[in-house]
Amino acid sequence: MNSNTIAKGIVKAVAIILAIVLALYALYLIRSVIAYILIAAVVSLIGRPIVIFLEQRLKFKKTIAAVLTMAILLGFVLGLVSLFIPLVIKQSENLALLDINKLEQNVSTLYNEALNYFNLRNIDLSESFKESGLLSKVNIAVIPELLNGFISGLGSFSVGLFSVLFISFFFLKDSKLFENGLLTFVPDSKTIGTRTSILKIKGLLSRYFNGLLLQITILFIIYTVxxxxxxxNNAVVIAFLCALLNLIPYVGPIISAILLVLLSMSSNLGENFQEVILPTTIKVFIGFIIAQLVDNFFSQPFIFSKSVKSHPLEIFLIIIIGGLLFGILGMIIAVPSYTALKVVLKEFLSDYTVVQKLTRNVE
Incomplete structure (x- = not known):
């Protein structure tokens, strides 16, 4: 091997590394667009059963079916927005008029009643709480600024929402659009296998995301009731937030429980602890447990058996790994990502024993 060959090899290696770095940098610059495309893909998977129903059962054309599906999904999103914006404005106004001294007195009274009820009188945290003056340090004046920031953020949200809806419409209208886009990066020799994998992934993830939607709806109804x-107070909004938090595996229900307990207690702030606050909180918590039992013994088995087709321990480990690598977002996307990975592995690496064992339930 002469020096000329070595030099060419070095130049080629540097060029490849530089190309990879530039490609990653380009992806970073257009990360928002990539996020829009991925969200639109999820939306299209959720709306896919509606489009199929409108096309096959009601004999609508693809364009009309896609338009009606987007109208349904958009109506759902607008309903959520119309639910939260008035609440945020109302709560901001209430906070701006809040009497800190009265709030501190109510919290202190609730705390003392709780200590007396549970015979924890030796723990004198009440005086420390008063001396710290934590509530008096809360700057209520920043509430209007936060509200303005929230409203200005609606502009960026509107752009993102329009982009997602626009892309989703074409994904729904042409179900192979996203598929063909991915195939442009695949060699011709792998096209058939990749197309088969994409079709399987679309079917599994469509059932998975619609299953999650069913799961959230069931929890939302139970919590609301x-x-x-x-x-x-604000039962519908609290129920929706707690149901939505359930999307975070394992951690979400714990956060929901804490949120329900705190908001139930604060809703009756100023009432007698033993006669009103404690019984109401216990009853709400029992309702939460019932909702979780329904979720764990009905919703989740239905979702995982119909879409993920993985052992519960397998799912648990994947979620933990996703959480360690990417935090809460990793926990949320761990299951669908793992499902897609299993389909790809079965299609292209099915000769390996470990792949055969991992993907034996994948059709």
Whole structure:
């Protein structure tokens, strides 16, 4: 090997590394667009059963079916926005008029009643809380600024929403558009296998995301009924937030439980602890447990058996690994990502024993 060959090899290696770096940098610059495309792909998977129903059962044309599906999904999003914006504005106004001294007195009273009820009088945290003056340090004046920031952020949200809806429409109208886009980066020799994998992934993930939608809906209904029965303020919004938090595996239900307990107690702030606050909170918590039992013994087995087709321990380990690598986002996307990976492995590496064992339930 002469020096000329070595020099060419070095130049080629440097060129490849430089090309990879530039490609990664380009992807970083257009990360928002990539996010829009991925979100639109998820939206199209959720809307796919609706389009199929409108096309095959009601005999609508693809364009009309896609338009109606987008109208349904958009109506759902607008309903959520219309639900939260008035609440945020109202709560901001309430905070701006908040009497800190009265709030501190109510919290202190609630705390003392809780200590007396549970016989924890030796723990004198109440005085420390008063001396710290934490509530008096809360700057209520920043609330209007936060509200302005929230409203200005709606502009960016609107751009993102329009982009996602626009892309989603074409994904729904032409179900092979996303598929063909991916195939442009695949060698001709791998086209058939890749197309087969994409079709399987679309079917599995469509069932998975619609299963999650069913899961959230069931929890939302149960939480709403429970909170309305016991007169908790903003019951619908709290129920939706707690149901949505359930998308975070393992951690989400814990956060939901804490949120429900705290908001149930704060909803009755100023009432007698033993006669009103504690019984109401316990009843709400029992309702939460019932909702979780329904979720764990009905919703989740249905979702995982129909789409993921993996052992519960396998799912647990994948979620933990996803959380360690990418945090909460990793926990959320771990299951669908792993499902897609299993399909690809079975299609291209099915000769390996470990792949055969991992993908034996994947059709």
């Amino acid at each position: 429970v909170l309305l029965i016991f007169g908790i």
